[in-house]
Amino acid sequence: DQQVKQNSPSLSVQEGRISILNCDYTNSMFDYFLWYKKYPAEGPTFLISISSIKDKNEDGRFTVFLNKSAKHLSLHIVPSQPGDSAVYFCAARGTDMRFGAGTRLTVKP
Amino acid sequence: DVKVTQSSRYLVKRTGEKVFLECVQDMDHENMFWYRQDPGLGLRLIYFSYDVKMKEKGDIPEGYSVSREKKERFSLILESASTNQTSMYLCASSPRTGLTYNEQFFGPGTRLTVL
Numbered sequence: 001d002q003q004v005k006q007n008s009p010s011l012s013v014q015e016g017r018i019s020i021l022n023c024d025y026t027n028s029m030f031d032y033f034l035w036y037k038k039y040p041a042e043g044p045t046f047l048i049s050i051s052s053i054k055d056k057n058e059d060g061r062f063t064v065f066l067n068k069s070a071k072h073l074s075l076h077i078v079p080s081q082p083g084d085s086a087v088y089f090c091a092a093r094g095t096d097m098r099f100g101a102g103t104r105l106t107v108k109p
Numbered sequence: 110d111v112k113v114t115q116s117s118r119y120l121v122k123r124t125g126e127k128v129f130l131e132c133v134q135d136m137d138h139e140n141m142f143w144y145r146q147d148p149g150l151g152l153r154l155i156y157f158s159y160d161v162k163m164k165e166k167g168d169i170p171e172g173y174s175v176s177r178e179k180k181e182r183f184s185l186i187l188e189s190a191s192t193n194q195t196s197m198y199l200c201a202s203s204p205r206t207g208l209t210y211n212e213q214f215f216g217p218g219t220r221l222t223v224l
Contacts, residue, residue: 043215101151
């Protein structure tokens with residue numbers, strides 16, 4: 001039962017453009033959402049988060065948007081850089097933490 | 110800087126062997142977790158622990174056990190390794206705040222291959 005879904009396994013964008021990574025969830029009891037970034041041969045690292053009482057959180061080039069009515073969140077990276085190429089995991093916190101399957105972002109120079 | 114270390118980056122074992130994966134964190138975190146990461150499935154929680162000698166089953170505990178004798182160390186045990194346990198294993202830790210879990214800090218992972 002995948003409560004957190006990332007339906008796009010991969011995304012390719014040009015350097016300087018916007019990257020939009022999407023995540024859907026089914027459990028309305030989730031109260032906190034996080035994005036993690038994972039490079040090959042490394043563990044995931046925390047990127048940005050948002051509480052369910054907010055609809056937007058921004059940190060530099062990274063912005064997370066939350067649409068509670070649609071049970072959807074997205075991560076915007078602008079401008080995208082080649083160093084952003086990684087796998088991005090969406091996670092949702094309820095009584096435990098649930099992760100999506102990940103989206104592999106490739107930013108082309 | 111929080112550091113989570115895992116004893117091996119790569120491990121190759123034979124079917125039926127007993128396998129120990131060790132994880133150590135240096136930030137005095139109460140919570141520790143073991144996940145496995147498989148393509149298309151993301152991170153799935155095997156076991157977690159919120160205190161010394163305490164353990165809770167995650168989503169896929171079958172075929173695994175854990176041990177937490179010291180706060181900083183959380184071990185994952187495969188009693189009799191099988192080929193379907195070939196995977197990337199990730200350990201994580203987090204401080205405990207209230208009843209739920211904060212941002213988790215991950216180790217680099219152990220890629221286990223069972224032949």
